[in-house]
Amino acid sequence: MKIAYFTLLNPVRSGVSDWTEELLPYLNKHMEIDIYVDALEPENQDIGRSFAIYDIKEYEENIENMRYDLRIFQAGNSSYHNRIMDAFMIYGGILELHDISMHHYWAARTFGKGDWNAYLRVMKACHGIKGERVAKAFKRGECKAPWEQDALTFTVTREYIEKAQAIIVHSDFARQMVKGIDPYKKVAVIPLHTQVLDQADADRYRRECRKHLGISEDIIVFGSYGLITPTKRIDVILRTLDRFRIISKRKFHYYIAGENHIAGLENTIKDLGLEECVTITGRLSLDAFRQYMGACDIAFNLRYPTQGESSASLHRLIGYGKVTIVSDIGSFEEYPNEFVLKVRHDMHEETDLLNFICQLVYGKKKLEAYEKKAILYARENFDITMNARKYFDFFNGIINDNISVEYVEGLVDAMDIYHISLDRIFT
Amino acid sequence: MTIEEQLKRKLEIRNKVRENMGESEPVKSEKFSNQNIDISGAEIHNELRHLENHIRYIQIHAIQSEYWELKSNRKIFGSFAIFYKKVFRKIINLTMGWYIRKILYQQTQYNQGNFWALKNVDHILEKQELQIEKINKKIEKVEEIDLLKKQIVKQEETMRKMEERFREELRVQREEYTIMIRYFDK
Numbered sequence: 001m002k003i004a005y006f007t008l009l010n011p012v013r014s015g016v017s018d019w020t021e022e023l024l025p026y027l028n029k030h031m032e033i034d035i036y037v038d039a040l041e042p043e044n045q046d047i048g049r050s051f052a053i054y055d056i057k058e059y060e061e062n063i064e065n066m067r068y069d070l071r072i073f074q075a076g077n078s079s080y081h082n083r084i085m086d087a088f089m090i091y092g093g094i095l096e097l098h099d100i101s102m103h104h105y106w107a108a109r110t111f112g113k114g115d116w117n118a119y120l121r122v123m124k125a126c127h128g129i130k131g132e133r134v135a136k137a138f139k140r141g142e143c144k145a146p147w148e149q150d151a152l153t154f155t156v157t158r159e160y161i162e163k164a165q166a167i168i169v170h171s172d173f174a175r176q177m178v179k180g181i182d183p184y185k186k187v188a189v190i191p192l193h194t195q196v197l198d199q200a201d202a203d204r205y206r207r208e209c210r211k212h213l214g215i216s217e218d219i220i221v222f223g224s225y226g227l228i229t230p231t232k233r234i235d236v237i238l239r240t241l242d243r244f245r246i247i248s249k250r251k252f253h254y255y256i257a258g259e260n261h262i263a264g265l266e267n268t269i270k271d272l273g274l275e276e277c278v279t280i281t282g283r284l285s286l287d288a289f290r291q292y293m294g295a296c297d298i299a300f301n302l303r304y305p306t307q308g309e310s311s312a313s314l315h316r317l318i319g320y321g322k323v324t325i326v327s328d329i330g331s332f333e334e335y336p337n338e339f340v341l342k343v344r345h346d347m348h349e350e351t352d353l354l355n356f357i358c359q360l361v362y363g364k365k366k367l368e369a370y371e372k373k374a375i376l377y378a379r380e381n382f383d384i385t386m387n388a389r390k391y392f393d394f395f396n397g398i399i400n401d402n403i404s405v406e407y408v409e410g411l412v413d414a415m416d417i418y419h420i421s422l423d424r425i426f427t
Numbered sequence: 428m429t430i431e432e433q434l435k436r437k438l439e440i441r442n443k444v445r446e447n448m449g450e451s452e453p454v455k456s457e458k459f460s461n462q463n464i465d466i467s468g469a470e471i472h473n474e475l476r477h478l479e480n481h482i483r484y485i486q487i488h489a490i491q492s493e494y495w496e497l498k499s500n501r502k503i504f505g506s507f508a509i510f511y512k513k514v515f516r517k518i519i520n521l522t523m524g525w526y527i528r529k530i531l532y533q534q535t536q537y538n539q540g541n542f543w544a545l546k547n548v549d550h551i552l553e554k555q556e557l558q559i560e561k562i563n564k565k566i567e568k569v570e571e572i573d574l575l576k577k578q579i580v581k582q583e584e585t586m587r588k589m590e591e592r593f594r595e596e597l598r599v600q601r602e603e604y605t606i607m608i609r610y611f612d613k
Contacts (some may be wrong), residue, residue: 177440408433415434
């Protein structure tokens with residue numbers, strides 16, 4: 001099998017670049033891959049040596065000679081993907097959607113460049129009169145930017161989904177969103193891969209990371225990871241930790257590990273008097289980032305509002321056996337409650353968060369049991385070798401027109417297409 | 428999650444997406460649109476003034492007579508033409524007068540009947556115009572009352588939501604208090 005793989009690679013600083021560089025060597029065991037990128041020379045030497053890398057514009061010349069079986073396009077919600085998506089609209093192929101909402105991407109590409117009519121066109125094409133009305137209301141200043149406020153309502157992906165030969169997503173939530181647009185579309189769910197530790201390694205790794213970072217063993221370490229934006233609810237976490245400090249004498253430290261994009265975050269920490277207990281690390285190398293993850297006891301991965309994305313950080317945390325507290329929304333609903341604890345994203349958010357923190361801090365045994373289950377789950381679902389095989393099977397299924405569908409998914413497809421109500425199935 | 432719950436969740440997500448795809452909305456039919464019969468008060472008033480003018484014209488021209496002033500624009504032959512017309516009219520009057528006068532009398536009666544009928548219509552319309560004005564004023568008042576009622580309902584709804592929110596916040600506070608007591612200084 002020979003495929004043309006349109007993607008981002010480092011030095012483009014995107015999660016998709018890191019993720020692709022990890023996956024490609026495993027995919028290469030099953031298929032021959034040519035990589036098409038946006039002009040820049042790849043930073044990763046191993047990738048450069050192992051694959052033929054072309055500029056996207058060279059694809060036109062290569063079509064005849066290379067005889068690819070499939071084209072794979074990596075779609076993300078940022079302007080880095082402009083040329084990949086342009087090529088996709090010309091040639092078509094399998095689309096891997098890393099975010100189910102592409103509203104930020106479209107807004108930056110149209111409205112962000114002053115092309116209001118293009119924004120209106122795409123909103124109308126994807127969301128009809130409703131989309132047109134919202135776009136016009138936004139222009140008149142009657143509502144907030146739809147990509148900030150309603151990104152999951154107005155995903156602006158319809159044109160891409162309709163054009164795609166098949167779609168790959170990373171969560172069942174995203175699959176149902178795609179099927180909502182086109183119930184006949186072939187969709188595969190392949191979770192984001194991650195490194196998975198053994199239970200014994202997890203304990204050892206935690207101690208090593210703490211030693212390396214100079215963190216004492218007797219304090220509780222909390223952490224938030226990745227790009228720090230307002231959607232990660234850092235203010236809510238800080239207020240909750242402030243309350244936790246009032247009721248508990250246990251020492252703790254909260255690491256905000258990643259590049260900070262929240263204006264005035266330092267002042268919020270100062271106002272709450274949490275300077276001693278909170279550290280903002282800033283942008284970290286991948287190794288340092290992993291160490292901060294490894295050192296933590298309880299991780300936060302709150303997200304509201306969401307773009308319907310799956311979180312690579314969350315998968316990495318689960319792979320390290322960390323108990324993580326997330327928002328009960330979108331794809332996060334799908335993880336087991338045993339080690340991914342879900343807080344409501346309404347007025348209960350802080351109370352739920354405080355409750356979970358207290359439960360975990362004062363129930364050490366429970367925390368260890370959670371960690372074991374997390375590692376087991378990651379081993380079963382996020383293993384990179386297994387995932388590469390899933391990609392291969394799906395590609396084979398597309399080529400041979402023989403896709404296998406799980407029982408529940410087949411049932412829901414039939415119910416959806418033939419308008420069969422739940423009552424008729426369960427009475 | 429049971430299979431039933433899974434199916435329900437999946438179908439809900441799909442249906443929600445379809446709601447937001449915004450299919451085209453039905454266009455209002457022109458045939459049944461109120462716009463076609465919606466005439467403003469000023470327009471009605473204008474139409475009534477036209478009607479009055481027509482009635483006045485009918486009134487002036489209602490009485491028909493067999494005599495009218497005979498004239499000619501020709502300088503030399505004018506007096507001959509007038510003389511000829513007078514003679515001819517006299518002959519017709521003597522020979523056919525009994526017939527023509529009867530027709531003119533009937534036409535005059537019809538014209539006068541028409542005039543009074545239209546005068547009546549004009550009176551009725553004027554009265555209706557006054558009534559419409561009164562009704563419009565009443566409608567305006569009813570609309571004002573309706574608007575006030577809507578505002579009251581809206582305010583009641585806001586108050587109800589606020590009350591619910593306060594109760595919910597109170598519950599949250601109690602819950603938080605319970606957590607803090609449970610774990611305080613443990």
